[in-house]
Amino acid sequence: MSRADVEACLREGHPDIEARLREPWSDLETDHATAFARQRDGATFGIWVFLASEVLFFGALFLTYTAARLANQDAFAAAGRETNIVFGTLNTAILLTSSLTMAVASQAAEKGLFRRLTLWCLAATAVFGLAFLVVKGFEYREDIEKHLVPGAHFALSQAPAQIFFGFYWLVTVVHAIHLSIGIALVTRLAVMGWRDVDFLEENPQVEVTALYWHLVDVVWVFLYPMLYLPGRSG
Amino acid sequence: MSAEAESKSTETPGALWRRNLWVWAGLMLFLALSTWAAYWPYGRIDTAVAFGIAGVKTALVALVFMRLKHASGLVRVVAACGLFWAAILFTLTLADVLSRMANR
Numbered sequence: 001m002s003r004a005d006v007e008a009c010l011r012e013g014h015p016d017i018e019a020r021l022r023e024p025w026s027d028l029e030t031d032h033a034t035a036f037a038r039q040r041d042g043a044t045f046g047i048w049v050f051l052a053s054e055v056l057f058f059g060a061l062f063l064t065y066t067a068a069r070l071a072n073q074d075a076f077a078a079a080g081r082e083t084n085i086v087f088g089t090l091n092t093a094i095l096l097t098s099s100l101t102m103a104v105a106s107q108a109a110e111k112g113l114f115r116r117l118t119l120w121c122l123a124a125t126a127v128f129g130l131a132f133l134v135v136k137g138f139e140y141r142e143d144i145e146k147h148l149v150p151g152a153h154f155a156l157s158q159a160p161a162q163i164f165f166g167f168y169w170l171v172t173v174v175h176a177i178h179l180s181i182g183i184a185l186v187t188r189l190a191v192m193g194w195r196d197v198d199f200l201e202e203n204p205q206v207e208v209t210a211l212y213w214h215l216v217d218v219v220w221v222f223l224y225p226m227l228y229l230p231g232r233s234g
Numbered sequence: 235m236s237a238e239a240e241s242k243s244t245e246t247p248g249a250l251w252r253r254n255l256w257v258w259a260g261l262m263l264f265l266a267l268s269t270w271a272a273y274w275p276y277g278r279i280d281t282a283v284a285f286g287i288a289g290v291k292t293a294l295v296a297l298v299f300m301r302l303k304h305a306s307g308l309v310r311v312v313a314a315c316g317l318f319w320a321a322i323l324f325t326l327t328l329a330d331v332l333s334r335m336a337n338r
Contacts, residue, residue, distance in 0.1 A: 045308060051313070055317065107250055
């Protein structure tokens, strides 16, 4: 690093920008601060492209549900009554709260001022994510005991109710896989940030992980009225 | 850029929490409202309210937590693209499904 770069780093308050620059941004013929800003923009842009593709992936699943529900409204209401609204509501609250701690962690890391706050919020986010999976596990056990798995011993008499629970199992498992990946990514950030004092500060990886986490939360926000709220008033 | 640098130096953990806690409180309120609304005896209106609230919650998370409110134009276009193509997917498919149901 040249003397001018070191001075630029000190002026900007960056610990060591060059170490965090990746290809192709490290090859840019600009100063490191500009290259790093472009790397940040590239990371945000890239994760949003991925999130837009995830919107279409889950959109296709949601559309399948919509078409099946329109054709079988009574069976879907009867099936919706069988899901456990206490577990569902609790898990929605847990995920929304995890999005709060994730947002605070991301914003604190971007400011680069509150390393301990960032670490605690990352840890809390991972714990909330694990709590969601634990609650979901208890719910799955109850669903299996109530014979809500489509097949020969299915509990409800209306045949299209099996379409509802086929969707329920598919989409909640796909969501749980997404959430597990999120927990792994958040835990990775927390561990690396705990080991290396400078790791989290202004690191684009924090924002990228946070955006992914929020999308997994938003998917659940839509699954909640689809799986837990139909048929409650009937 | 200069405004950002200014907020960076004056930001405190308390201000950071307060800004985000309002959104969280709103999300919890909407969650309670949608759970309550599901038990109203109005049939289809309940469903519309449930998905309307899901949309409001998504807007809160996307604008504040995901910071679309302050994102660059490029990022907003990408986010809108996801919704745009999903809207085409829903419109064309439901046009088919609903017209078949109406003519049955």
